[in-house]
Every structure is written in structure tokens, then in C-alpha cells.
Amino acid sequence: MTTFQCSDPVARRAGLEAAAAAAAAGELVVMPTDTVYGIGADAFNAAAVRALLAAKGRGPDMPVPVLVGSWKTIEGLVLAVPPVATKLVEAFWPGGLSLVVEHAPSLSWDLGDAKGTVMVRMPLHPVALDLLRSVGPMAVSSANRSGHPPAVTADEATQQLGELVSVYLDGGPAPIGVASTVVDVTGPIPVVLRQGAVSLDALREVAGQVLGVGE
16 A cells, blocks of 8 residues: 655656556556545446455445546447537546446456446546546546445545555545535436536536426
């Protein structure tokens, strides 16, 4: 277990290299994002994703989201990008909006019992983006044990996950400090599954009709 202080340019570069190497080796890393800290693994390494779920203490019934480093990456991951998803991506990526879309059936990954869908987001954090652009799509969940509050600092993540993670990238406190808003765009009308960093009003300004949680 090694922690890198990303406020220092030299340590940041070394940390990104170490995190990319750890992900390539099937190990777990913790990274800062704009919402909360995330625990991540190579999205295409099923054993690493299982290790991520085990580290959090949860099963495959709660699939792991995927973070990407660019808008274009989503096009290779999904069956088709609905027009409303394109509008939301253009308005809120990078940022605190996660989209549930149908993933391409050709993808060889196992993120849990996702029933043909994947939750995908592009975070607004330079350290996370640099890592994602180096590694590619990563399975990333909030850096906490299941049932405990999401970590908003690297220290909080370390206290909960300890030696289960190989590399911690410390980017200071997460700027937003709350989880992303999750919107399902697989149906005819977007549906908010979890209210978070992006408000329902902001979503409706861009996408028109959007159903709130439980509507």
C-alpha cells in the first residue's frame, strides 16, 4: 500500500504511473474524483472487479459503475447512444452525472448483475482523468466499505480499505463531496435513480421530461 500526494507534481506523476501499473496487474487503486473518492480496477479484468466488490463487502447484485476519460469512450461501450444521452453528456460531462445505458454485447467484462446495462460517468477531476486516459475505462465505486459513508478524502478511504488497495492517489478533499446523480436513459423517458450532484431542475432544463426518484 502506497499513498502519493498529487499536489506535488513529481509525486503525482509517480503516483499515476504506479496506479496505472497496479491496474494493469489486476490490483485496486483509490483515486480522487469531483464527487467522492473512488476505488477502481481495470473494467475488463473480471478477477479485479470481483476483488473490488469484496473489498467493499458487497456482492454482484450491485454492479460496479464505469468511469471514462473522454466523451468518445462511451461510443465504444454502448449499444447505441440515445439522443437524450448525448444532450446530457454535452451538458454535464465531465461532472457529477452518471448515465445508465445498454452496453455493447461484444464487451468482455463482468461488472455484476447489470442485466445488459452499464452505469458510466466522466469525472471532473484532473487526477482521475489522467489515470483514466492512461488505463482506459475503469470499474470504479465509491471508496468505502458497504454501509459506511463514501470517503471524501484519501485518509477516509485508507481508514476503510487499508491494505486491500495497492495505490492511493491523494488529490485533497473531493470538491463536491456527494455522489453523482444517476439517470437511466434506456427507456423512452429518462429516470433519476439516485439524486446527487446534479439537480433534477438542471436535468430537465437540458433533457425536457425527466422523472424524479420514485415518480
